Amino acid sequence: MDPTLGRYPTSRMRRTRSTDNIRRLVAETRLGPQDFIWPLFIKDGEALREPVASMPGVERLSVDQVADEARRAEDLGIPAIALFPMTDPAKKDATGSEALNPDNLVCRATRAVRDACPEMVILCDAALDPYTDHGHDGVLREGKILNDETVELLKRQAVLQAEAGCDTISPSDMMDGRIGAIRAALDAAGHQEVRIISYAAKYASAFYGPFREAVGSAAALVGDKRTYQMDPANTDEALREVAKDLDEGADMVMVKPGMPYLDIVRRVKDAFGAPTYAYHVSGEYAMLMGAIENGWLDRERTILETLLCFKRAGADGVLTYFAREAAEILTRR
Numbered sequence: 001m002d003p004t005l006g007r008y009p010t011s012r013m014r015r016t017r018s019t020d021n022i023r024r025l026v027a028e029t030r031l032g033p034q035d036f037i038w039p040l041f042i043k044d045g046e047a048l049r050e051p052v053a054s055m056p057g058v059e060r061l062s063v064d065q066v067a068d069e070a071r072r073a074e075d076l077g078i079p080a081i082a083l084f085p086m087t088d089p090a091k092k093d094a095t096g097s098e099a100l101n102p103d104n105l106v107c108r109a110t111r112a113v114r115d116a117c118p119e120m121v122i123l124c125d126a127a128l129d130p131y132t133d134h135g136h137d138g139v140l141r142e143g144k145i146l147n148d149e150t151v152e153l154l155k156r157q158a159v160l161q162a163e164a165g166c167d168t169i170s171p172s173d174m175m176d177g178r179i180g181a182i183r184a185a186l187d188a189a190g191h192q193e194v195r196i197i198s199y200a201a202k203y204a205s206a207f208y209g210p211f212r213e214a215v216g217s218a219a220a221l222v223g224d225k226r227t228y229q230m231d232p233a234n235t236d237e238a239l240r241e242v243a244k245d246l247d248e249g250a251d252m253v254m255v256k257p258g259m260p261y262l263d264i265v266r267r268v269k270d271a272f273g274a275p276t277y278a279y280h281v282s283g284e285y286a287m288l289m290g291a292i293e294n295g296w297l298d299r300e301r302t303i304l305e306t307l308l309c310f311k312r313a314g315a316d317g318v319l320t321y322f323a324r325e326a327a328e329i330l331t332r333r
C-alpha cells in the first residue's frame with residue numbers, strides 16, 4: 001500500500017466515526033448476550049437471597065432461586081451459567097469429602113437448573129476449595145498440596161457433577177495432569193459428551209478476595225495458592241499450560257483473572273485458536289461497582305466497554321458477574 005494515499009488531508013480517519021450508523025458498520029467487535037457465562041452463588045435454604053457484602057448486586061441463592069435465575073438467563077439469551085456453592089462449614093474437612101456427596105449443594109442446584117432449562121450450558125468447578133476446612137483446592141498434608149491424590153478426587157467429583165446434569169466441567173484447581181485424568185474418568189463413566197473448559201491459565205491473584213468471601217473459603221484459607229496457581233509475572237508459562245490442557249483433551253480454555261490479563265488472552269487465542277474465555281473475577285467486579293456506586297464511573301457505559309474489551313482482546317466469551325445486567329442493557333438497545 002502506498003502510504004501517501006492515506007495521508008491527511010486526502011485521508012481523514014474521522015469520516016468513519018461521524019455517525020452512529022457508520023460506527024456500527026465499521027465496528028470490528030460486537031458484544032451480545034451470547035458472549036456471557038453467568039456465575040451464581042448457591043447456599044442451603046429456601047427462597048433465600050442473601051447479599052454478598054463485597055459484591056454489591058450479587059447474592060447467594062437457594063437452589064429454588066437458582067432455577068429461577070437460570071430461566072431468566074435463558075430469556076435474556078445468556079447461554080451458560082456457572083454454579084459456586086457456599087458449603088456449610090460443618091460439612092468441610094481436610095480432604096473436602098463433601099465434594100463427593102452426590103446430594104451436595106452444587107449437584108442439587110445442577111439438577112434443578114437442568115430440569116428448568118434443559119438446554120442451558122452448566123459449568124461446575126472441579127476443585128476442592130469450597131469443601132476443605134483449610135480453603136485449598138487440593139488435599140493438604142504437612143503443609144503441602146498433594147497433586148496426584150487431589151486429581152483422584154477431582155475425577156470422582158467431575159463424574160458426580162456430570163451425573164447431576166453438568167455438561168461442562170471446569171477444573172479450576174491447577175493441579176498438573178488433571179485434564180487428562182478427568183477426561184478419561186468422564187469417558188469411562190459414559191460421559192463422552194460432557195465438555196471440559198479448563199481454567200488453564202489461572203493466576204495466584206489478589207483479585208479473588210470477594211469470591212472467597214462469597215463462598216466462605218476466605219476465613220478458612222491457610223496461606224496462599226502460589227504453589228499451584230500461576231505467578232502473575234509469567235506469560236510463556238501460560239502458553240505451556242494451555243498447550244498441555246488442550247493436548248489432554250480440554251475443549252475450551254480460560255484465562256483468569258480478566259482485565260489485567262488481556263495480554264494473556266490475546267496470546268492464547270493467537271497461539272491456539274481454541275475457544276478461549278476470560279474470567280472477569282470478583283475483585284474486578286468489586287472495583288468497578290465501588291466506583292459506579294460512588295458515581296465516579298457511568299454504570300452502563302463502563303459495564304459494556306469492559307466486556308467489549310475482552311472480545312477485542314480475542315476472548316470468545318466472558319465469565320462475568322455483570323452477565324445479567326449487561327444482557328439486559330444489550331437487549332433493551
Ligand code: PBG
Nearest residue numbers: 127129172207208211281282283
Ligand atoms: C476456586 C475458584 C476461585 C475462583 C473461581 N473458582 C477462587 C480461588 O481460586 O481461590 C475465583 C473467582 C472470582 O474471584 O470471581 N477454585
